[in-house]
Amino acid sequence: MTWGEWGRKFSTKEAAKLIQDCVALGLRSFDHADIYGGYSTEAEFGKAFQASGIAREEVIHISKCGIQMPCDARPLKVKHYDYSKEHIIASAENSLSHLQTDYLDVLLLHRPSPLMQVEEIAAAFSLLQSSGKVKSFGVSNFTPSQIQYLQKEVDLEWNQIECSLSHNQPLFDGSLDFHLSENIGSMAWSPLGDYFKEDSPAKARLQPLFQELCEVYKASEDQLLLAWLLRHPAHIHPVLGTTRLERLSASVAAKKIDLSLTDWFRLLEAQWGHEVP
Numbered sequence: 001m002t003w004g005e006w007g008r009k010f011s012t013k014e015a016a017k018l019i020q021d022c023v024a025l026g027l028r029s030f031d032h033a034d035i036y037g038g039y040s041t042e043a044e045f046g047k048a049f050q051a052s053g054i055a056r057e058e059v060i061h062i063s064k065c066g067i068q069m070p071c072d073a074r075p076l077k078v079k080h081y082d083y084s085k086e087h088i089i090a091s092a093e094n095s096l097s098h099l100q101t102d103y104l105d106v107l108l109l110h111r112p113s114p115l116m117q118v119e120e121i122a123a124a125f126s127l128l129q130s131s132g133k134v135k136s137f138g139v140s141n142f143t144p145s146q147i148q149y150l151q152k153e154v155d156l157e158w159n160q161i162e163c164s165l166s167h168n169q170p171l172f173d174g175s176l177d178f179h180l181s182e183n184i185g186s187m188a189w190s191p192l193g194d195y196f197k198e199d200s201p202a203k204a205r206l207q208p209l210f211q212e213l214c215e216v217y218k219a220s221e222d223q224l225l226l227a228w229l230l231r232h233p234a235h236i237h238p239v240l241g242t243t244r245l246e247r248l249s250a251s252v253a254a255k256k257i258d259l260s261l262t263d264w265f266r267l268l269e270a271q272w273g274h275e276v277p
Helices: 012-025 043-050 085-099 118-130 144-150 175-181 203-218 222-230 245-256 261-272
Strands: 029-031 060-065 105-108 134-140 158-162 185-189 237-239
Touching: 012 185, 012 245, 043 085, 060 085, 060 144, 060 158, 085 118, 105 158, 105 222, 118 134, 118 144, 134 185, 158 175, 175 185, 175 237, 203 222, 203 261, 222 237, 222 245
Parallel strands: 029 060, 060 105, 105 134, 134 158, 158 185, 185 237
Antiparallel strands: none
């Protein structure tokens, strides 16, 4: 999301180099959505990927569809969701064209719509899968009940949700429990939460604890935030928003941090401002 118009505005050469660097670090999944950059970033990435020289089978392309966003590329009257069979198929085919690939590894429905009809979605998914254009399907920002509704007709393998130390509700509202029980993979967007974005009472409580733990684990604050998320048994896949190589490399190293049980709960307690019930 942050590679193009909504972020760093990389040139094709710069994006190609970052793709190469990501793959060298072992980061092989690239998270897209049709709307990113006002419907422009997927095409820019597609050009950069071709220039990178990386083989298609070495990476995983994830994309999302469903949000209809008013912008220069689409002068719509209102932002809305469209999960008609025709729109899902057209969106997937646009993503394939823009990314210059024959298939998507994963296609996600971007946000739930109160008007979505499972039969329409199932028909679109069936055609996309039978034609080899999409390998697997999932959702993003969906609740367990919304997933259950869709699972009457479709096989969902992923849910991408907001999840972090500061946005820890999915750990307690049944979302991650549901993922585990239904064999649904968990992706987390904004995995560092709001710690680096704003000053807050929670940040003031966390800072002295991080000073201690950074020394104990020989790690940075962002690495410890990722380690906190990675300790959950749902095997959460953080969606990294940074485009800076040094931070990407540090994020990969966070997988090696073995955060203790007590330190995990100390961080949670500092975030909440009170002990667990």
